[in-house]
Amino acid sequence: MTEVRGEKFHPLAFLAKAGIGRKVLHLKAKAVMFSQGDDADAVFYVQSGRAKLTVVSEAGKQATITLLSMGDFVGEESVAAVRGTRLATATAITACTVLKISRDEMVRVIHEQPAFSEHFLAFVLSRSMRIQADLVDQLFNSSEKRLARVLLLMAEFGKPGEPHMLIPKISQEALAQIIGSTRARVSFFMNRFRKLGFLDYNGRIRVNKSLLNVVLHDQLPEGNAKKPVLTGKLAGNPLWDK
Template sequence: MQLSAKEAFFAQGTLAQSIFYLHKGRAKLTVVSHSGKEATIALVSAGDFFGEESLRDVDGQRTVTATAITRCTALQIDREEMIQALHREHALSDVFVKFMLTRAMRVQADLVDQLFNSSEKRLARTLLLMARYGMEGPPEALIPPITQETLANMIGTTRSRVNFFMNRFRKLGLIEYKGRIRVHEELVNVILNEDLEPLTERSSISIPYYGLN
C-alpha cells in the first residue's frame, strides 16, 4: 500500500487487525489523551514494523495513531497471516524478535531519559536518534521535516524551551541550520555531560528542519 504525507495508516481506538512493515518513507506514532492533548511518541523508519498490538488480542484496539510524514510504501499483513508466517518462517521470526527486543530496549531507555534527564539532554538524544546515530548502518543523510512543536511533544517540554536549546546547540557548534539542520556527532557530549566547547573539525549528519527563527 502507498500513502501520501499526512495520510493515516490507522487511528487510535480502531480495531487492530493487521501489522505493518514500512518499506519506504517515514511515519510517526501519536497518542491523544482524554483531555485532547496529542503527543508524538515515536518516529517510524523504513525497515520498521508497527501496529504490532494487533498480534496480542483478536479484538484489540489501536493504542496509537500512525501517520505518514512523507510518501510511504508499506506492507499490511493480517493478524492471522503474520502469526502463521512467524511460526513457518524462522528467518522472519528472528528478524521480528530482534526488532521487538530493540523496540523494548528503546522504550526502556526513553523512560529512563524522561525520568532522569533534563529536557536539554532529552532533545539532544532525540536529534541523535533521528539521525540514527549509533545504530546499525550509516546515519541518515536526510530526515523529513520536523517542527519545534513536534520535538517539544516528543521530549515533554515547551516549544520555547526547544527553541532555546536549539539556539544554544548552534552557538556551541553542535548543530547548524540553513534551511535544514546538520547534527554533529559531538552533540552526544550533551548527554554524556562533558564540556561543551565550540568545534572546529567534526563529523555531521543532515536533517531537514522547520520552525527555527
C-alpha cells in the same frame, strides 16, 4: 502465499513485496496508516520513509510517543491472542512506502517460518529496550539532553554514514511533544546547539552527530560548562554554589 518446498525463506524478501495478505502502500507526508481506536487488524512494516506514533488523551492533549524509520514494524499489537483496538495513531512524516500485512498472514508466517519469527522477535525486543531507554530518559535526563537524544536517533546515530545527517522535516511543537517540554524551550535549545556547532538548520535540520554525542556525555565546551564569575552579594551565595 505458500512457500515452495525446498526454497529457503528470507524474511527481508518477504517484507519487500506484496503477496497474499500483504499489500504495498505508498503514503504521502501526513497520511495516516491507522488511527487510535481503529480495529487492530494488520501489522505495518516501513520499507522507506519516516513516520510517528502519537496518542491523544480524553482531554484532547496529543503526545508523540515514538518515531519510526525504515525497517520498523508498527501495529504489532494486532498479533496478540485477543484482537483489540489501536492504542495510538501512526502518521507519515515524510513520503513513506509501507507493507500492510493482515493479522491472519502475520500470525501464519510467525508460526510457520522460524527465520521470520526470529526477525520479528528481534525487533520486538529492540522496541522494548528502546521504550525502557525512553522511560529512563524522561525520568532522569534534562529536557536538553532528551532533545539531543531524539535528534541523534532521527539522524540514525551509530549507523555508518556521513558525519552530518539531514533529518526529516519536523516541527518544534512535535519535538516538544516527544521530549515532554514546551516549544519555547525547544527553540532555546536548538539555538544553543546551533551556536555550539552541533547542528544547523534552514528549513531542514542538519545534525553533526559527533558533536551532539559530546552533549550526551556532558562534555560541553569549557566556556559553556563553567559558571560565570560573580562578585558582590551573589559571590559566595550558597544557593548559587550548589
